Amino acid sequence: MSFNQWVQTYRSLAIQERNAVVALHTTLEHSTVPSLATEVHALRQHDIMAIAQRLGEHRRVTQQLSSLLSAARYVEGLVRRPGTPLTKVEAEVRRLEEHLSAARQGWDSVNQGMRDEEVRLLEEVQQALLRLQVGLPEDQSSTGTETRPRPTRVSRRDTRPYALQVVEEEMERIGGAEGGWDQKEHDRFFSLWLQSRATFDRRAFVQSIQRYFPSRTPAALLAHDEHVETYMNLVEKRKDIIASWKRRTQTGSTALETDTSISKPHSRTSTTVPLDHAEKLARWNERRLMEAEDKRSAALRWKWRQQREARIRREAQKQKKLEQEKKRLAEAELASQPVQPSFAEQQEARLQDLERRRRAKELQESLQRRQSIDLARAAEKHSRKLAQQQAEELRKLRLEKQAERARSAEVCAAKRDPGRLLRPNTAMRARMKELEEWKKAKEQTGQGLSEITRGFDPFALTPIPGARAPADWML
Incomplete structure (x- = not known):
């Protein structure tokens, strides 16, 4: 059973339990029998305990889902992280699968426990209803007037079996035949679904019909497949209930006519109550038998689904083992044979060789160009150096010629006289003269x-x- 089916079953059982408890409480509260107060209190305590149990299971499932999600994210991070060892990833995936299988087993056990609790509560409700219908006080049954109970949530005019009402309410609750889809899309899907009822792998069926529903995701198609499966099971159950109801009604009416023809009532007031009790007992027996058949058929269907899922799992495991064995044999055969490069590998090696040759040729050409450039620069530098040497030689020759001309013209070069820097010049002499005149004028x-x-x-x-x-x- 998948997790979506488990959640749907859990919600359906919770709704049925709540409806049954509310109907029972309403009937008992409006009844005039004071001795049922203790039973009402006990049923309310059971209801409170069931609510607490549901909340506890909800929290536990939420915690399991959060832990599984964290483990899945950790494994995804390991896969995306470069350099992670393959053995570590395989160990984490194996551990995640073990946790998931354990969680599924826990969910299945909880589902089975809730089903058993539902059966027990329904039996208690039926027994309480029987005691309520049969155990009326004698002062009310002996009178000529019939005392009717106060109106409850269930209409008295609806004489259909309770199981049939529950099935029809469930069909309405899940959205009818279409399940929220358009009529045309549902008809197309239903025609394909009828053709593939023999297919056990529903995911393959969804992938095969994906092209007919481009606007629907595979998850939506899988959910609608589960919805159609549930609705068709409800339809079959409804047909069985109606057929059993008709059969039981015909049998009960014949037995009731026989009983009334044999019994001779003494008075009008004394015949009203026995007929009413007989009718109630017949209806209660009918409901009990029909509900027992419903439970039996549901248990058989559930068992068949479990067997089918187990068979699918076994086939998948067997197929997985075969694939692993084939892979192992292929690897062993490849390891035993000498390694021979394929055509693609040969082509790749040839291309790599050509690329290596091209790069070597380009490198050699670049080295030749660099050598030619270096040689040209060296020749230019040498020619520039020769030109500088020639220019220096020409300058020296020019200076020698100038010196030769100066010597030939008998030009005497001035000698160095450091003492002339300390001798007074014309300005200093004029100043000294003015100072002397000033001194004379000052004296005068x-x-x-x-x-x-x-x-x-x-x-x-x-x-x-x-x-x-x-x-x-x-x-």
């Missing part, structure tokens, strides 16, 4: 300094008003 008048320094600019070419005239050497 005492105003020589102001006359000399006032407005005196030794570098001015034009006389400054009020200043002395510049010396001759300054003009």
Whole structure:
């Protein structure tokens, strides 16, 4: 059983259990029998315990799914990570498969436990309903008027079996025959589905019809395949229930006519209650037998599905083992035979050889070009050096010729005289002369300094008003 089927079965069982408990509580609360208060309290406690159990199973399944998802992401990261050893990836995948198989076994056991709990609760509900219908007080049954219970959630006018009502409600709950699809698409899918009922691998069937439904994903097609399978099972169950109901109705009506013809009522008031009880008992027996048949048929179908899934798993494992054996034999045969390169490998080797030759040729040509460039540069450098040497020789010859001409013209070169730098020049002599004149003027008048320094600019070419005239050497 896949996880989607398990979740669908879990929700269906939870809804059926809740509806049964609500109907029972409503019937018991509106009844006038005070002795059923204890039973109502006990059933409510069972309901609370069932709700707690469902919540616990939901949390456990959520935790298992989260752990499986984390493990799957870790394995995916190992696969995508470069350099990861293959043995480590295989070990992680094997561990993930073991966890998944253990989780599936746990889900199957929980599903079986919930089915057993459903059977037990339905039996308790049926027994309580029987006690409610049969165990009325004597003061109400002995009177001439019939006391009717208060209206409940189930209509009194609907005389169909309870199992038939549940099946039809389930058919409506899952979305009818179409399951939310368009009528044309569903008809096309249903025609293909009828042709492939003998196919056990539903994923292969979905892949084969993918081209007819381009707007639907493989997951949607697989879900609709499961929906059609569930709906057809409900249709078959409905047919069986209706046939059994008709058969039981005919048998019950004949037996009831026989019982009423034999019994002779003493009064009108005393015949009302026995007929009512007989009818109720007949209906209850009919419902009990039909529900037992439904449970038997559901158990048989579930067993058949489990066997089919087990057979599919065995065939898949067998096929996997055969493929592994073939792969191992092929690898052994390849290992035993000498390695012979294939045509593609030969072509690849030939192309690599041609590429290697082309690269060697290009490298040799580039080396030749570089050598020619180096030789040209060396020749240019040598010619430039020769030109420089020739120019230097020409300069030396020119200088020698100039010196020869100077010697021939008897030009005497001035000798070096370092002492002339310390001897006074014309300007210094003129200044010393002015200082002497200034000293004499100071001795005579005492105003020589102001006359000399006032407005005196030794570098001015034009006389400054009020200043002395510049010396001759300054003009």
